Amino acid sequence: MTQSLSDGYYAALERGELVIQRCERCGKNIMYPRYACPFCAGSELGWTRSSGLGTLHSFTVQRVGAPTGFEADLPYALGVVKLDDGVQLLGRLRPDPAGGWDSYSCDMRVQFDAVSDEGRHIAWFRAA
């Protein structure tokens, strides 16, 4: 029986952990989580804890025009992170000590911020 893929991922974020999917058959890491392994089509898929370390491929600061429900978050920063685990994902970026994101740049090292995401299902990153 196919199970929801997001339950395990979201539960980990609430615990302050970033998990990624791993194929038990071919051993490859997978993101975003899939119903079948995109490398070998295997169905024995489990979770593994990510190192949380990676490189910022790109980022932006949303200043106006948030979707409904996100207005109070403005401004907020989004980034595509290439994890050292060999997979990538979109997350949010914590403001730097100056309160903005001016210190961020493409290709800088970032790490998963292990503070609980309070049930919002967001992976947060900050400068490593």
Added chain:
Amino acid sequence: MTNPMAGSALEAAFVGIGEIPSGRYPHRPFMGALVEVAVAAIHDAQLEVSDIDTVLLIPCLHSPDDQADLIFSRVVEELGLHGRAKASAMLHSGGSSSDNITRTAAGLIASGQAKNVLVVQADKWGSAPVADMVDMLSGYGIPREWERPTGLTFNAVGALITQRYMASSGSTPEEMASVCVALRQWARLNPNAMYKDKDLTVEKVLGSRLVCDPLHAMECPMLADGATAFVMTSTENARTKHDRWVRIAGSGGCVSHYSIGQENDLAVLGWKVAGDRAFEQAGWGPQEADIAQVYDSYAAVLTIGLEGLGLCKLHEGGRLFAAGEFTPGGRLPVNTNGGLLSAGHTGVGGGTALLVECVRQLLGRAGDARQVPNCRRGVLGGTGGTYMDSQVLLLERVEHARNR
């Protein structure tokens, strides 16, 4: 692989186009716009409405109700083709719908299943409530489990691509803004463009407020109402009524991702793979193109496309725009209708308008102000969703001396 249809009597031919102005036209009815451009394109093809046997619909995004009208063949009934038309269907791949619909039409014609195909598009994006459209675009092409919780928007998707492109290429904010300025110069020559009356400068662009770093408000596409149509038939049919038409010399595509978080290189996307496939089929190269019409919802989306297609050097797109290479009178005319950024972003129709403009230029019907002289070969690039695919059609004018 070479083009298997080259020289065939059943090779598809573009024979007619129709378009009405883009912009904000809240009182222009959706169905009325569809019918107006459909009839215009059919007459431009020197056909009667009753000659159309297949209707393919480009999706609209402003209203699920209106989109349902497209899906369920209302256009066929409005045109009086009910009882005659063999098929009516909507085909959707976002901004690349027109490219995929063109291939579908060409295949139906080549296999003898369709004789005269009408493709028609209309959208009322410019008149729809902006907040609703922002919410819709924060859902389309964005995985609900993995990315929607972050608050990703469509401008943010464009900004992520722009930021990476600027980092990889070393392009400056001024160079990126100059892309918008060049497109405005083209739009000033297009009576159907949303911004036909307003000049733009680099200073104005960079002086507008930051929306999604590094994108300023004037670097984001303005949602517009608009409608376009075109008619395709076989070469053997084209020959009976026309002394020129447009053929598909080559076609190639690459679906590089679904979600923006899974694209391997946001400054590259799928253009090179798609372009190589198309040029191999056509038997000619990017240096032989007379015009290029490449999807431009954001400046970097366009420069990445031009570079990947070999129409300019890698990482040089922004600088070459600033140097005037792609403006009216430049080396290679690019997005001669003003593009999505200055003719107006009519939803899925932005790509269709570029296609119609490409055919118009190749037929020599763009009018004195913006007609590119000796325009025989055009490169058309489309992309949909979060720039999930790179779709390339290489279009070429065919001239035929009719026996009289």
